[in-house]
Amino acid sequence: MIPAASKSAGRAEAERLFAAFQAAGAVPVEADLLLPAETLLDLYGEDIRARAYVTSDPLQGEMMLRPDFTVPVVQAHMADGAEPARYCYMGEVFRKQEHLGNRASEYLQVGFEVFDRDAPEAADAEVFALFSSLLAGLGAQALTGDIGILMAAVRGLDTTDRRKQALLRHIWRPKRFRALLDRFAGRAPMPAARAALLDRLATGSPEDLIAAAGSFIGLRAPEDIAERARALTLDAKAPLIKAPEAALLYDLLSLQAPARAALSHLRGITPMLPAIEPAVDRFATRLEALAARGIAVDSLAFEASLGRTSMEYYDGFVFSFHGPDGMPLLASGGRYDALTAVLGQGRSIPAVGGVIRPQLVAGLRQLCEGAI
């Protein structure tokens, strides 16, 4: 385990990173420590309760101690930001720890975000190269991914829109995504409970079955229940996702290779999954932009599934920087175009950014210097 740096060393590292982000053209922004819980819950779902401290305000209702800066920074930009914009921030975030251990429940984050409509791949490369240079010399391992390729592959499947929507909704929950894909592709047998349900739905119209089920209670409307019942019956008749197509998707989910080799592999499967072509082109453009900034893309690690278990808003390029085993991530980030639409009340702008944990960086720096 890496010895934790002193508070002052962590703060000094944070100041160094914050100054570097400003030198890279970012405008410093402030964010509240107390954020309205509702916005975060609507975005991240109930899971965020396990990670964020919730408190209550007599007038404003449930509030959360800032679990990250993304939401307040995006909101600030969507409210009155000029375009393009680069922002940076520095401050504490708070994460409830549900397991005993030495994970910090309060730590500093320093972040950098780019809101730019032109050349998103260039912005991806700008952010990654900046992070890479700031973490140079620490032996940090970089890992990259691209959730956009996976999403494009799902959208391009030869299956019903309903199945595609179900898969897209669970991109960030790999276990359920896999269960759905296994079912849609016929790799897993239909669960007995679903077979029994379909048998029962076949005995009458949904309306009759609802009436026969006894008193109607609850807010979920009878029409919505009937609509899903009919959709289930239709779905059971829809053909399975064809084996070769499913095989390509399974292959994609497990793709891990150096970035340049991953690109060749993706180019190789594009003729069979033509829907991913635009996303693969963007991947290629990004690699060129990274190479132009001096990143060794021949050895840069790429995992197609990276970022699928983090906060569910990354929808394109993703990256992380790892220290030695057992240490939490030193830095992570990615592209979150869709999030700006959710928070922008009708407006949206492509956005990419990331955060560094300066206290971890300072600890690692002390270790590296001690070893010399």
Place this chain on the structure above:
Amino acid sequence: MLKIGVPSKGRLMEKTFEWFGARGVTMRQTGAEREYSGAVDGVDGVELVMLSAGEIPRELAAGRIHLGVTGSDLVRDKLADWSLQVAELAALGFGHADLIIAVPSCWIDVDTIDDLDAAAAAFRAAHGFRLRIATKYHRLVREFLTANGVADYQLVDSQGATEGTVKNLTAEAIADITSSGETLRANHLKILSDSVIHQSQATLFASRSADWGAARAVMVDLAAKLGIAAPAL
């Protein structure tokens, strides 16, 4: 002195007294009938502490009692990393109840967690808020739903009469303990077939953080009487 916390009233208290009594450790209330004080005969050095079953997990975690009898559901729900804070010594064979998820019987399209997840997505799109599940078991239910990849739901707190929340339109589904399922049926609810979150029963727990100094020897005697292995604490 070894302090043992037991439920202070009702069937849980009676059954606990019976279980210990059958093993030669007599527990009894002292003082007036409603007074929360008790005594233990049959083994020396044991002090009885009468507590609400819901507070016993917290007292164990704080190390203020060495042993405690309470529902395994309460320990798992109230204590983070429960197994690092307390040790399970014996399942007592009573107080059985399952923590389950139930939805209205009229939801003919929903029988499993998978269906609930899909219904939650459609519900949120139609109503503009996440499908509400009423419960008092927040940790257990949230961990279960997270592990099963369910999205678009919210937990709303319900400390009692949870089965009535759907009819009263304060929740769309519930997560609660049930033994016979009768109350659920009476309230027009059905259990999802794959939603047994935890099978609970009254259980004897030992605190890992209590001061076991002088109590350790008492524990060895008590464990011999009860016919259980003395915990390595």
